[in-house]
Amino acid sequence: MHELTVARSLHDWALAQLEALGRERLVAIELERDPMSCINTEALRFGFEAMSAGGPLAGVELVVNDTTSRYHCHHCGHVVRTEEPPVTCPSCGAATPRLAHDTGVRVVALELSE
Amino acid sequence: MTRIALQKKVLGSNDALAADVRSRLTARHIVAVNLMGSPGSGKTSLIETTARLLRQDIRAAALTGDQATEHDAQRIRAAGIPAIQITTGDECHLNAGRVLDVIDAPELAGAHLLFIENVGNLICPAPYDLGETAKVVVLSAAEGDDKPAKYPALFRRADLLVINKLDLVPFTDFDVEHARRSAMDVAPHLEIVALSCRTGEGLSAWSRWLEQRLAVSP
Numbered sequence: 001m002h003e004l005t006v007a008r009s010l011h012d013w014a015l016a017q018l019e020a021l022g023r024e025r026l027v028a029i030e031l032e033r034d035p036m037s038c039i040n041t042e043a044l045r046f047g048f049e050a051m052s053a054g055g056p057l058a059g060v061e062l063v064v065n066d067t068t069s070r071y072h073c074h075h076c077g078h079v080v081r082t083e084e085p086p087v088t089c090p091s092c093g094a095a096t097p098r099l100a101h102d103t104g105v106r107v108v109a110l111e112l113s114e
Numbered sequence: 115m116t117r118i119a120l121q122k123k124v125l126g127s128n129d130a131l132a133a134d135v136r137s138r139l140t141a142r143h144i145v146a147v148n149l150m151g152s153p154g155s156g157k158t159s160l161i162e163t164t165a166r167l168l169r170q171d172i173r174a175a176a177l178t179g180d181q182a183t184e185h186d187a188q189r190i191r192a193a194g195i196p197a198i199q200i201t202t203g204d205e206c207h208l209n210a211g212r213v214l215d216v217i218d219a220p221e222l223a224g225a226h227l228l229f230i231e232n233v234g235n236l237i238c239p240a241p242y243d244l245g246e247t248a249k250v251v252v253l254s255a256a257e258g259d260d261k262p263a264k265y266p267a268l269f270r271r272a273d274l275l276v277i278n279k280l281d282l283v284p285f286t287d288f289d290v291e292h293a294r295r296s297a298m299d300v301a302p303h304l305e306i307v308a309l310s311c312r313t314g315e316g317l318s319a320w321s322r323w324l325e326q327r328l329a330v331s332p
Contacts, residue, residue: 002207010124013122013124021118036266036270085300085301095302095303097302102123103241104124105124106121107122108121109117111115111117113115
């Protein structure tokens with residue numbers, strides 16, 4: 001499934017960050033997962049673990065926190081976080097809120113050893 | 115332990131490629147429609163049927179994604195629309211990179227309308243921006259009228275829902291109104307057209323929707 005693609009993208013990016021920061025050891029990657037991301041957490045962990053085995057990211061923990069979806073009003077630009085899609089925008093009342101374009105899995109923090 | 119806070123979308127590289135696709139399409143005034151839906155929902159049939167409906171001054175082209183075979187591209191070419199098959203192998207969706215690879219192909223030269231037929235799948239194509247102008251979900255009467263509620267991520271990202279194969283409704287338990295309500299419950303913004311590629315019912319609404327998209331193209 002596509003979690004492997006996502007895991008590869010995350011792995012390569014994290015490796016580049018480690019090098020850019022000049023650090024040897026990454027302990028954890030903290031992620032926020034939108035429920036509409038279509039990413040299964042366990043499949044993502046499995047893919048990341050498989051890709052990291054034997055490399056500089058072996059043993060890095062993925063901390064995945066689920067969040068609520070963001071909806072963006074195409075009329076006024078208001079963004080609302082909610083589980084269910086709003087019928088109208090809570091700010092301007094227009095019937096234009098849409099699931100935010102960048103909905104997905106987001107890295108929110110890296111934990112590095114000293 | 116050091117904690118570095120940041121905000122980085124994991125599929126950010128796909129979004130950058132999608133932005134590249136979008137700018138190339140915009141520069142060439144091409145309206146691109148990303149057709150998504152289950153295998154067998156009628157995405158290819160809809161493109162074939164649209165070939166017969168389009169005004170003579172509108173030139174269309176198509177990209178079709180499947181794990182294997184050239185079948186869909188062959189069918190679409192036979193209907194008179196230049197088509198490129200993208201075989202994805204182990205990938206369950208198209209991504210922006212695969213579209214970017216072929217965006218300058220001669221088959222697309224002079225096109226006003228580009229259909230991007232995604233891999234048949236109601237889940238995985240959802241989070242991938244392909245640089246398209248609009249996303250369309252095709253749902254057929256043979257699939258069941260509760261699919262929007264069961265697979266909301268795709269429907270919430272779509273601009274239009276096409277309820278297809280109306281000609282099969284009398285032979286199934288599919289309730290068109292229930293399907294509409296199910297879709298509106300998960301995605302209140304959705305436009306909906308119901309049609310049959312076999313009988314022609316509802317096709318004028320689909321044509322109008324496409325022509326409106328072409329009319330507002332920059």
